Amino acid sequence: MTSICIFESPTAELLYLSEFSALWLTWRKQANHQEYRQILSKVLDYMQERRVNLFISNMQKAGVVSIENQTWFREQAVPQAVELGLKRVAIVLSEDVFNRFYLTQAVQKLAQQGLNLEFHYFKSIAPIESWLNQMQGELAAQS
Numbered sequence: 001m002t003s004i005c006i007f008e009s010p011t012a013e014l015l016y017l018s019e020f021s022a023l024w025l026t027w028r029k030q031a032n033h034q035e036y037r038q039i040l041s042k043v044l045d046y047m048q049e050r051r052v053n054l055f056i057s058n059m060q061k062a063g064v065v066s067i068e069n070q071t072w073f074r075e076q077a078v079p080q081a082v083e084l085g086l087k088r089v090a091i092v093l094s095e096d097v098f099n100r101f102y103l104t105q106a107v108q109k110l111a112q113q114g115l116n117l118e119f120h121y122f123k124s125i126a127p128i129e130s131w132l133n134q135m136q137g138e139l140a141a142q143s
Contacts, residue, residue, distance in 0.1 A: 001129055006046055012039045016046065020056035020132050025045070030063025035137050037069065040077050047084040054132075055081065058092040058125060074109050082115050088135075090120045090128060 003015040003024065011031045015024045023043055033041060043055070065073070078086075093100060107119055120126055 001132070007039070007042045009035075011035050012099060014039070014042060014046070016050065016052075017132075020054055020136060021051055022049070022056060022132070023052050024056040024058070025057040027062035029061055033066055033069060036065065037072065037096045040073065044077060044080055044084070047081060047086065048108065051085055052081075053085060054135075055086055056128065057088040058091070059094045059099055059103065060092055062078065062094055062097060062099055064098045070102055070106060074106055078110055078115060078117070086117065088118045088120065090131070092122045092125050092128070099109070109114070111119075 001017060002019060003017050005013065005021070006016050008013040010030075011027070011029055012035075013026045013028065015026075016022070017024060023046060025039070025043060046052070091103060095104070110117060120131070122131075
């Protein structure tokens, strides 16, 4: 799997996987209010430059997201990403109960907004590469 590093900091790393038209965000630690928005804004900026169908977020070390940032994510960041062509989201779940609760709430509220997004959940990063290859094969068979 070939990747291009778009952004890297002590808090997160953002990679572009060209063969899958995907962005892969790995949270290295909990982001503060400003970092959270800056990092996700970089995701949106890159989506304006290149077509991105899939967003993968490794949330294993993401920690707790503030209520204010949760609202911003649901009401601004995700709708903008969908407008830019995002179709699928894959999430590597955190073991942090508060992070899982945030994700559950976010996905439910996004569904209520009527956003057409497909979500996939993983307990670790190990199965993602085979899932990506399977998905790519299914898309090729449909064309």
